Every structure is written in C-alpha cells, then in structure tokens.
Amino acid sequence: MVIGAGPVGENVVDRVRAGGLTAAIVESELIGGECSYWACMPSKALLRPAIARSDARKVAGLRESVYGPLDAMEVFAHRDKVVGHWKDGGQVDWLDSIDVRVFRGHGRLHGPRKVEVTSPEGERHVLTARHAVAVCTGTRALLPELPGLPAAHPWTSREATSSDRVPERLVVVGGGVVGVEMATAYQALGAKVTLLVRGGGLLPRMEPFLGEHVAAALTARGADVRTDTAVSAVVRDGGTGPVTVLLEGGDHVEGDEVLFATGRKPRTEDIGLETVGLAPGSWLDVDDSLRVTGSDWLYAVGDVNHRALMTHQGKYQARIAGAAIAARAQGGDSALDTGRWGAHAATADHAAVTQVVFSDPEAAAVGLTLAEAERAGYRVRAVDLDMRSVAGAGLYAQGYRGHARMVVDLDREVVLGAAFVGPGIGELLHSATVAVTGEVPIARLWHAVPAYPTLSEAWLRLLEAYRG
Known part of the structure; x- marks a missing residue:
C-alpha cells in the first residue's frame, strides 16, 4: 500500500510490481502529485521561453530577432498543456497498465499495515497490506508566522506556477530554488521583481559562487535583489489590491502579488501517524532502505523523510524502496544488499545529491x-x-x-x-x-x-x- 500518488509513490508501486508483488495506491488530489501539476513541470514550462530567449540574445545574427516581449498568454497556454490542464487521466491509465489499484480519497494509517481510505463521497474502507505501507505524501509550502500574512493571501509555489496572469510588480520572499526560478520566470514575462533574501546570498545550500552569478544576472536584467533583508509584516487591505511588505528596520516594498518561497513542511499532519506511535506533522526518519526507524513494515519515501527534497532524488529513493520491499517479501532482511552503493541503499542521498536550478x-x-x-x-x-x-x-x-x-x-x-x-x-x-x-x-x-x-x-x- 502506498499513500500518495506523486512521482515517488508511482515509482514505488512500479518497482514492487516489477518485483512480483501486488500494489495499491491512495491519492486525495491529482494522480501525478505536486511535481506534475504545481512544481517541476509547470515551472520549467514557464522558464523555458525565458531561458531560450536569453540564450538567443547572445547569438550573433539572431539577437535582433528576439528583443520583443514574451507572449505571456501563449506561455501560460503551453504550461497548461504541459500539465494536462490539471487532469490526470493519462497518469491513471499508466497505473492501470501495470495493474496497480487506485483509490481516490484521503489515506491515513489505521494501525500496523492498515490504511483507512475516506472517499470523496465520505465512504470509509480499511485496507491491509501484506508486506509494507509506504508514505509518499511529500511536502507543502511553509509560511512564516507574520502579522497580516494570512489576510494578504500570499502566493506559494502553487499559485506562482499555476497563475494565468503576470502581476505588474511581484515581490518574492526567499532566495532558494523556488524563489530564484519564479523571479527568473516572472521577470522574463514582464513583472517588476523584488527579491528579498534573509541571511546570506541566493541558493544558500550550493557553492556560494552559484548564487552570486545568479544574483548578478537578475540585477543586470532589472530585478531588485536585496540580501540580509527580513520581513516583519505584510499588509493588504481586504485581501485585494496592492500588497505592502514591511521590512525590519522600517523600510517597505510594494507589489501587486507577494510570493513566499520560505521552505517546506511535511504533509504528515493527518495521515494517522499517531496510530503507530509516531508524531503527527513530523518528518519521518528512515534508514538507507527507506524503512522508518523502529518499524519492520513502514516506509517513508521522498520529501517526507527530509533527506533530499527533489523529485529526482525521491524517485531514486522510490526505486530503492520498491526493490527493498520486494526483496524482504521474498527473503527477509538477509536478502538485501544495503552496503554502500548497494541495490537496496540510497547512498546517493548522502554522497551524490544532484540539483539543477533553471535560473538564467x-x-x-x-x-x-x-x-x-x-x-x-x-x-x-x-x-x-x-x-x-x-x-x-x-x-x-x-x-x-x-x-x-x-x-x-x-x-x-x-x-x-x-x-x-x-x-x-x-x-x-x-x-x-x-x-x-x-x-x-x-x-x-x-x-x-x-x-x-x-x-x-x-x-x-x-x-x-x-x-x-
């Protein structure tokens, strides 16, 4: 049983099916998850025209042809096509093709090896896994506790990647991947971008020179990049109209929308962790086979374990976890190869995490x-x-x-x-x-x-x- 049918959950069921086991998956939203509809795919669809135009402007004989503005409506239309217009029929067909049973609704643990599914109509079913349950529920945006923020209706990554309009002025709070990529995309689409970063420079988890190059390029194209800047409050009367972002020290920035890209939190607050002795809302600690510490049947795969919060790393973990579940079903722990770089060890989470930031x-x-x-x-x-x-x-x-x-x-x-x-x-x-x-x-x-x-x-x- 897998709770969460994003790319990670889909890869877990694919690998356990390949290993000879039956599999079922539960999803409360769209099959394909955050990456397919509100993160990786739509963001890259928004960024590709920006980067292609920027590259073309650096090529002799071509630059003069590409100095006009991007057609924002055409970019948005292509983005909508990339995400299947937020419909998941193709993803469901793929799961059907590998004989995985799909349950629509909210899935939560109901004791050892049990998952309770509440359908959209309110019907409840308790399903029992023979071998393992994998939690693949991912993360959601983490918003800071700031005065006025809830009433200001800020954008998160979901709103930024699914918007059908370009705000005249966009304030972006956060210098990580989401903040940098969305600043890049919306600046190219015509927004006046202000990027506010608390602490050091951009992309703080990478080598410092990467963020320095990206910040310099954003600034050269007209963005207002401010580092060592902390937000103290947000004001937006009635939740509509311009938004004012108040800064520590008394300064302020105005925009038509404000995007908070200030981190992620696990989607584990309502998945029944308390029924198996774990704390609701917590990150789930796992070993290198992605099995939850202290359990012999529960796995936590992808962002929810806080090891490497990227889709491709989650899919890598899913391949490891699916193989480990199948191997344990056939021969127990002794059937596993969990040494460094072994078939059932997610060694790359420690030694070789990969990341590309699609900035310019x-x-x-x-x-x-x-x-x-x-x-x-x-x-x-x-x-x-x-x-x-x-x-x-x-x-x-x-x-x-x-x-x-x-x-x-x-x-x-x-x-x-x-x-x-x-x-x-x-x-x-x-x-x-x-x-x-x-x-x-x-x-x-x-x-x-x-x-x-x-x-x-x-x-x-x-x-x-x-x-x-």
Whole structure:
C-alpha cells in the first residue's frame, strides 16, 4: 500500500510490481502529485521561453530577432498543456497498465499495515497490506508566522506556477530554488521583481559562487535583489489590491502579488501517524532502505523523510524502496544488499545529491560542496575554472559568463563534488554525477576525452588545473 500518488509513490508501486508483488495506491488530489501539476513541470514550462530567449540574445545574427516581449498568454497556454490542464487521466491509465489499484480519497494509517481510505463521497474502507505501507505524501509550502500574512493571501509555489496572469510588480520572499526560478520566470514575462533574501546570498545550500552569478544576472536584467533583508509584516487591505511588505528596520516594498518561497513542511499532519506511535506533522526518519526507524513494515519515501527534497532524488529513493520491499517479501532482511552503493541503499542521498536550478544562468551541483567536504573531515582541494576558458562557451553565447568547481578527495584522488553556473550548464551535471557516484579515479577521468568544441571541455580544463 502506498499513500500518495506523486512521482515517488508511482515509482514505488512500479518497482514492487516489477518485483512480483501486488500494489495499491491512495491519492486525495491529482494522480501525478505536486511535481506534475504545481512544481517541476509547470515551472520549467514557464522558464523555458525565458531561458531560450536569453540564450538567443547572445547569438550573433539572431539577437535582433528576439528583443520583443514574451507572449505571456501563449506561455501560460503551453504550461497548461504541459500539465494536462490539471487532469490526470493519462497518469491513471499508466497505473492501470501495470495493474496497480487506485483509490481516490484521503489515506491515513489505521494501525500496523492498515490504511483507512475516506472517499470523496465520505465512504470509509480499511485496507491491509501484506508486506509494507509506504508514505509518499511529500511536502507543502511553509509560511512564516507574520502579522497580516494570512489576510494578504500570499502566493506559494502553487499559485506562482499555476497563475494565468503576470502581476505588474511581484515581490518574492526567499532566495532558494523556488524563489530564484519564479523571479527568473516572472521577470522574463514582464513583472517588476523584488527579491528579498534573509541571511546570506541566493541558493544558500550550493557553492556560494552559484548564487552570486545568479544574483548578478537578475540585477543586470532589472530585478531588485536585496540580501540580509527580513520581513516583519505584510499588509493588504481586504485581501485585494496592492500588497505592502514591511521590512525590519522600517523600510517597505510594494507589489501587486507577494510570493513566499520560505521552505517546506511535511504533509504528515493527518495521515494517522499517531496510530503507530509516531508524531503527527513530523518528518519521518528512515534508514538507507527507506524503512522508518523502529518499524519492520513502514516506509517513508521522498520529501517526507527530509533527506533530499527533489523529485529526482525521491524517485531514486522510490526505486530503492520498491526493490527493498520486494526483496524482504521474498527473503527477509538477509536478502538485501544495503552496503554502500548497494541495490537496496540510497547512498546517493548522502554522497551524490544532484540539483539543477533553471535560473538564467543555470546553476547545477552534485555531491559535496567544499565546505561540506571539509566539515566531513576529508582532505580536499577545490579546483576552479572560469568557463570563458572553454572554447565551446564562446560559441554557445557571446559574452558567456560562468564558473565551474571540482572538489577532489586528495587521499583517494576521486571527485567528491562538482558545481557549475552558466548558460546551458545543466547538461554538464550528469557527467559529474557519474564521476562522483562511480568514484572514478582522476587518472581514469584523464582518459574521458570531451568532444571539441563543447561545454564539456570544462572537464579537461579542470583536470589540467588539478594536475598543474
């Protein structure tokens, strides 16, 4: 039994079916979940025209043709098509094709291995799992407790990705991925964007230079980027009309909408955790097979376990968890391979988390930052590269600006992490991911010859700089 039919839940049932078990899934909203309708897919549909136009403006002979505004209504229409107009028939058909039973309604635990489903009509059914229950309910936006905020009806990621209009002025609170991506998208669509960040710079969980490049680009395009800025209250009379965002220190910012992108919280407050001795509303602690600590039947997969809050990492966890559930059903714990990089261990959650931020320029990273590696006790060296030294960068875009970093474990001479920022840089990430997860020796990477003249030559330049 799986509670939550987003990409994570769908991958769990797919893997347990492949392992020979029967499976059922419960969903209270749309099959396909947050990513398909209010996060990954619609946000990238909004961002793609912005990034394509920006790239085109850096190409000789083309830039003059793309200086007009984006057609916002056409962008929104394409976004609507990408999300299937918020209908999930195709997702349901896929689950039917792999013989997974779908239950519409609210699912909650009802004691060990039991799930109570309340249908939209109010009917209740208690289902029993033979082997395991997987909680894949994900997260929702976390709004801070600020005076006036509820009455101001702020946007969260859901409203930002599903809006059918461009506000004249958009205030974005938060410098993480959602804040940066939505600032990028709505600025390109014509909004005057003010980005407010409490604490340090943008993208704080990545290497600092990534956020610095993104902030500089947003500012150059006209955004007002303010770091070390804290919001004290929000005012919007009657919940309509302009919104005033009050800042600590007495300043204020006005906008037509305000987006709070200030974190996520687990969707576990009403899923029956108390019936199995767990605290409602909590993150669920798991081992590397994604089984909840202290349980032999309950799994928590994806964002809900707070290990790596990204769809692709959740789907990775789902593949591990589904295989582990099937293996335990056939042979118990002894049937599992839970060693480092084993078939039933989500090692990448610790050593090789991947992320691409679809800003302009793009930012991408895998594995450990330099600071994380040092805190973990590794003897490391960071090798840095100005991407302008790569021939392919100048061909990709005139005036190309970007930077790359490789973090090397000096004792083993393997790559622990890599980070990139620049136009088109996201496509470099998987080669870095292979190097990190494969723990490929630097000496062997020297024989991985990048094609000329591509952006991938960044790898050759990094290796040359390391060797000296």
